[in-house]
Amino acid sequence: MSPSGAVYARTRTRLLPRLNIAWPRRLEPYLYVLPAVIAIVFWIYRPLAQTFELSFYEWNLLPTAPKVWVGLQNYSRIFSLPDMGVALRNTFVYMLGLLPLSVLLPMAIAIVTDNIGKRARTIYRALVFLPMMMAPVVVAVIWRWILHPTNGIVNLVLEGLFSLEPVRFFSDGNLAIWAIIFITGWKLTGLSTLVFSAALTNISREYLEAASIDGASRWQIVRYILIPLLSPTILFMTMLSLLLASQWTFAYINVLTQGGPLGSTTNIYYLLWNYGFQSFAIGWSSAAAMLMFVGFGVLALVFLRLSSRLAFYDN
Amino acid sequence: MTSLAHRRPIGSHLILITLSLVAVFPIYWMFVTSLKPANEIYSAALLPMQPTLDNYAFAWSRIPMLRMLGNTFAMAGAQTLLQLITSVLAAYGFSRWQFPGSRLLFGLFALTWLVPFQATMIPNYVTLTQFGWRNTLMGLIIPNMGSAFAVLLLYQTFKSFPQELVDAGRIDGASSWGILWQVVLPNLRAAIASLGILLFISAWNEYFWPLLVTSRVEDSVIQIGLQMFLTQDSSLWGPLMAAASSASLPILVVYIILQRQVIESFVKSGLRS
Structure with missing residues (x-):
C-alpha cells in the first residue's frame, strides 16, 4: 500500500501477530468483511431465498413429509385464505393507528416543549425514555394487570x-386492537x-428569529418553517412506524390476545406465525411472507424517493 | 434565544410531567404490586402498607428464575460480543478500502432491515433443527452473530475517524490489523461501548427467536419464562409482577448507571425495537 512504508519501517514489538503476510494484499478487505457477510447471507438471505422456494410448495414442516409442488396456487389463493381478509385490514389499522402516537404526538410535544431548560430536559429525557428499555413481554404483563377488567387500577x-362498568380492554372485540396500539405507542x-x-x-x-422579526405568528413559524425543516425526520419516523408497526405488535398480540377475540387483533405477521407453527401450512405462510416482503419493500422505496426529493431542506 | 423560547416554560413542564408520569407509572406500578402482600394486591394504594418479598420467593420457586436469568445473561453477553467482533471487522473493511464488490456487499447490510423476521423464520427453524441446536444456547446465539444494524452504525463512526492517524500508522509500517488494534479501536472505545450496551439491551429483550428455538422452560430465556408463568398462573398478580420485576431489574440497573450513553445511542440510531 505505501511503498515508503517499507523503507522507513522500524522494528517494533508487536502486540499482535502480523496477519497480512500469507495472502495477497488485495484479499485483505474481503477477510475483514467476511465473518459479518457470512452471518448475514447464511441467516437472512439464504432463508429468504428458501422461503421464496417454499412458497411454491405444499408442506407441513415434517422432515419426513414430502414437499408437493403446487406452482402459484399458494399465491392465487392467498386472499381467500382463512382470516386473511381480517388480518390485512387489521394490519392497516395497526399501521395507521400507531402514527398519532409514534409521529404526530411526539412531534407536537417536541415543538411545544422546545423552550425547556437544559437541566430539566435531561431529567425528562431519562424518564420519558424508560419504556423503551422494557421487554415486550414485561410490557404486556404490566398492561394486562393495569387494564384488568375488575382489579386493574x-x-x-x-x-x-x-x-x-368495568371496561374489558382485551376481551372486547372493538377495544382490543386499540388497547394493543396504545401499548405499542406507550x-x-x-x-x-x-x-x-x-x-x-x-x-x-436564525431562521426562527428572522421569521419572528418579520412578524410571523407562532403557528406560521411552525407551519412554514419548522415542519418543512423537520420533514426528513417526519418521513423517516413515518416510514419506520408503518413498516414496523406489525412487527412491534406481534409480542403483545401473542401474549395478550392470541389474535382474539374472534380475530379482532390478528395481523398479517401473527397470521404467518399461525400458519407456520400452529397449522403447519408452510406454503401459505411462505407465500404470504413473500407478498409482505415485496409490499413493504415497495413502500420503503416510495419513502426513500420522497425523502431524497425533500433532502434539500437539510441544509 | 428564539421567539419560541421566549414563552415561559410552565406549560412545557406540565406537558412533560404528564408524559413522564404516563411513561413511568406502569413500571412503578409493577414494582409496587410486586411488593404488596396478598391482601393488599387489589387495593389502589400507591404504596404497600406492609411491603414484603413473599411474591419474589413464590415466583422464584415457581419457575427456574435463576437458571433463566443465567441463560439470558449468557445469551445476551455472547451475542453482543460476537456482533461487536463481526461488525468491527466489517465496518473497518468497508471504511478503509474500496474493493471490487464492496458496494454490493455493503448494500446487503443496508437491505436487511427490509427483510422481516417472518420471511426467514421457517427455513432458519429447519436449519436449526438439522444442526440439533433446538433448546441450546448455540441456537439462540449463532443465528444472531451478525448485526447489520451494528455494521451500518460503526461504518459511520469509522468513516469519521481521522485519516491522518491511520496514515501515520501505515508509515510506521503497521499492518492493517495492527492499525485496527493499536490506532483505531483505542480511540473509538466509547462509541463501541455504547453500541455494545445497545446490542445487549436488545438481546436481553429478545422474544421472537427464543420463542421458536426453546421449548423447555429450563433452557429458555427470561422473556419466555415470564410468558409461561403468565399462562400458568394468570391471576397471581403479585408473583407475576415479581417475576416481571426480576426480568427487568438487570436492564434497569444498566439504564440507571449509563442512561446518558443509552439514550444518545438509541436516538442517534433512530429507532430500534
Whole structure:
C-alpha cells in the first residue's frame, strides 16, 4: 500500500501477530468483511431465498413429509385464505393507528416543549425514555394487570370517578386492537419525542428569529418553517412506524390476545406465525411472507424517493 | 434565544410531567404490586402498607428464575460480543478500502432491515433443527452473530475517524490489523461501548427467536419464562409482577448507571425495537 512504508519501517514489538503476510494484499478487505457477510447471507438471505422456494410448495414442516409442488396456487389463493381478509385490514389499522402516537404526538410535544431548560430536559429525557428499555413481554404483563377488567387500577379509577362498568380492554372485540396500539405507542412515544427534539436542536435559530422579526405568528413559524425543516425526520419516523408497526405488535398480540377475540387483533405477521407453527401450512405462510416482503419493500422505496426529493431542506 | 423560547416554560413542564408520569407509572406500578402482600394486591394504594418479598420467593420457586436469568445473561453477553467482533471487522473493511464488490456487499447490510423476521423464520427453524441446536444456547446465539444494524452504525463512526492517524500508522509500517488494534479501536472505545450496551439491551429483550428455538422452560430465556408463568398462573398478580420485576431489574440497573450513553445511542440510531 505505501511503498515508503517499507523503507522507513522500524522494528517494533508487536502486540499482535502480523496477519497480512500469507495472502495477497488485495484479499485483505474481503477477510475483514467476511465473518459479518457470512452471518448475514447464511441467516437472512439464504432463508429468504428458501422461503421464496417454499412458497411454491405444499408442506407441513415434517422432515419426513414430502414437499408437493403446487406452482402459484399458494399465491392465487392467498386472499381467500382463512382470516386473511381480517388480518390485512387489521394490519392497516395497526399501521395507521400507531402514527398519532409514534409521529404526530411526539412531534407536537417536541415543538411545544422546545423552550425547556437544559437541566430539566435531561431529567425528562431519562424518564420519558424508560419504556423503551422494557421487554415486550414485561410490557404486556404490566398492561394486562393495569387494564384488568375488575382489579386493574385503570378500571378501579374509572369506577371510582365515573362509576363506569368495568371496561374489558382485551376481551372486547372493538377495544382490543386499540388497547394493543396504545401499548405499542406507550413504548415508542418517548423515544420518538427525543428523536424529534434532537432534530429540532439541529435547526438553525436564525431562521426562527428572522421569521419572528418579520412578524410571523407562532403557528406560521411552525407551519412554514419548522415542519418543512423537520420533514426528513417526519418521513423517516413515518416510514419506520408503518413498516414496523406489525412487527412491534406481534409480542403483545401473542401474549395478550392470541389474535382474539374472534380475530379482532390478528395481523398479517401473527397470521404467518399461525400458519407456520400452529397449522403447519408452510406454503401459505411462505407465500404470504413473500407478498409482505415485496409490499413493504415497495413502500420503503416510495419513502426513500420522497425523502431524497425533500433532502434539500437539510441544509 | 428564539421567539419560541421566549414563552415561559410552565406549560412545557406540565406537558412533560404528564408524559413522564404516563411513561413511568406502569413500571412503578409493577414494582409496587410486586411488593404488596396478598391482601393488599387489589387495593389502589400507591404504596404497600406492609411491603414484603413473599411474591419474589413464590415466583422464584415457581419457575427456574435463576437458571433463566443465567441463560439470558449468557445469551445476551455472547451475542453482543460476537456482533461487536463481526461488525468491527466489517465496518473497518468497508471504511478503509474500496474493493471490487464492496458496494454490493455493503448494500446487503443496508437491505436487511427490509427483510422481516417472518420471511426467514421457517427455513432458519429447519436449519436449526438439522444442526440439533433446538433448546441450546448455540441456537439462540449463532443465528444472531451478525448485526447489520451494528455494521451500518460503526461504518459511520469509522468513516469519521481521522485519516491522518491511520496514515501515520501505515508509515510506521503497521499492518492493517495492527492499525485496527493499536490506532483505531483505542480511540473509538466509547462509541463501541455504547453500541455494545445497545446490542445487549436488545438481546436481553429478545422474544421472537427464543420463542421458536426453546421449548423447555429450563433452557429458555427470561422473556419466555415470564410468558409461561403468565399462562400458568394468570391471576397471581403479585408473583407475576415479581417475576416481571426480576426480568427487568438487570436492564434497569444498566439504564440507571449509563442512561446518558443509552439514550444518545438509541436516538442517534433512530429507532430500534
